[in-house]
Amino acid sequence: MHFKEYKSILSPQNGMNIYRGCTHGCIYCDSRSHCYKMEHAFTDIEVKKDAPLMLLNALSRKRKKAMIGTGAMTDPYIPLEKELKYTRRCLEAIDHYGYGLAIQTKSNLILRDLDLLTSIHRKAKCVVQITLTTYDEALCRLLEPYVSTTKERFEVLKILRDIGIPTVVWLDPILPFINDTKENLMGILDYCIEAKVYGIICFGMGLTLREGSREYFYEKLEEHFPGMKEKYQKKYGYAYELSSDNNKELMEIFYTVCRKNRIVTGNDRLFDYLHTYTEKEVYNQLSLPWL
Numbered sequence: 001m002h003f004k005e006y007k008s009i010l011s012p013q014n015g016m017n018i019y020r021g022c023t024h025g026c027i028y029c030d031s032r033s034h035c036y037k038m039e040h041a042f043t044d045i046e047v048k049k050d051a052p053l054m055l056l057n058a059l060s061r062k063r064k065k066a067m068i069g070t071g072a073m074t075d076p077y078i079p080l081e082k083e084l085k086y087t088r089r090c091l092e093a094i095d096h097y098g099y100g101l102a103i104q105t106k107s108n109l110i111l112r113d114l115d116l117l118t119s120i121h122r123k124a125k126c127v128v129q130i131t132l133t134t135y136d137e138a139l140c141r142l143l144e145p146y147v148s149t150t151k152e153r154f155e156v157l158k159i160l161r162d163i164g165i166p167t168v169v170w171l172d173p174i175l176p177f178i179n180d181t182k183e184n185l186m187g188i189l190d191y192c193i194e195a196k197v198y199g200i201i202c203f204g205m206g207l208t209l210r211e212g213s214r215e216y217f218y219e220k221l222e223e224h225f226p227g228m229k230e231k232y233q234k235k236y237g238y239a240y241e242l243s244s245d246n247n248k249e250l251m252e253i254f255y256t257v258c259r260k261n262r263i264v265t266g267n268d269r270l271f272d273y274l275h276t277y278t279e280k281e282v283y284n285q286l287s288l289p290w291l
Contacts, residue, residue: 001045001080009054013275015069016055018086020046022074024106024147027220028173031073034212045080052089056288059097067277068094071104071129075147081109091116092288095123102274104129104170108148108156114163121165125278127198128160131170134179135187142224143175150188157195166198168270171254173207177231180205180244182253189257199264199273205250206243214238 009016021042022031032042040046048054059068070076076087091113094101101120103110110117110128120126130153134140140150148156160167169192174180185205192200209217221228236242244250258265264273 001047002040003047003049005049006051006054008058009048009051010058010068013069014066015072016051016090017070017073018048018051018076018090019074019078019080020048023078023080024075025145026106026147027143027217027224028175028207028213029216030208030210030213032213032216033210035210036073045078047080047084047086051086052093055090056093056096059093059099065097065099065124065277065279067100067102067125067127067275069102069104069274075105075107076103077105077107077109079109079146088113088116091120095120096288098123098279100124100277101126102129103127104131106131106144106147106153108152111156111159114159117160117165118163123280125166125276125280127166127168127274128156129168129170129201129274130157131172132188132191133171133173133175135184135191136179139179143179150191154191154195157191157197161196167195168274169197169200171200171202174205174244174250175207176205176235176242176244177228178225180246180250182246182250185250185253186257189254192263193257193261197263199270200254200258201267201270202251202254202265203267204243205247206241208240209236209242210240 020038021040021044022029023043023045081087091101095116117126117128132150132153134143134150137149137151157167171188218229221232255265264270
């Protein structure tokens, strides 16, 4: 890891990334793509120096409350977070000023911060987004080797259900010839139904590959699925969007099951939900323990 100074932490859309790079090892990770201009090894985590204080200052100057989003580029609960606790301190700043939170992760380390998630949701709105791609635990360990398994993430969803924090699942990506099966889809949907998730974001059955992420993905295909790299290259070449041959059938199942169980599926509707701030109660700001 290394620290780097930044002048700001929030994007114009109120998104933030505390870390750049990741050690989860997901073989399909888009954040490895060269278009993001990462100037360091992907597993050499860049930490935004003084991120919690930068966020605290940014929130104190904003005139209008909003939802703060994090986790789109780098999981806020990578293993380094256990030591640094930058994500937790940022959540404390969000809670302190009564902002909302839309946080995305694949790690059950988020359970450490249930106290803050609950407090944020009591004052405003907190939505936890969990990525689920692979129902089979053994396959999950190949595709997402150094992060909580799908079953462990399912347990997180149930805990959040029980304490009343809404959840949204990202069903993405689904890899052609690997996990683009009815059995895999139904396993994940059964988890979502039992956990009573609010909605599922899905861009179709497939994945996207760009320069940087494509090379790593093919390297791992050769390692874990002999002959699969050649199969991909023959069918897709250097395409950006790689759609599964089973896309139509699986998407019909997806929409039918979600409609039956009242799970929201419209991506635009879900993104609106994630970005819509709601204030619930008037409260007194308390001093932060690290100031």
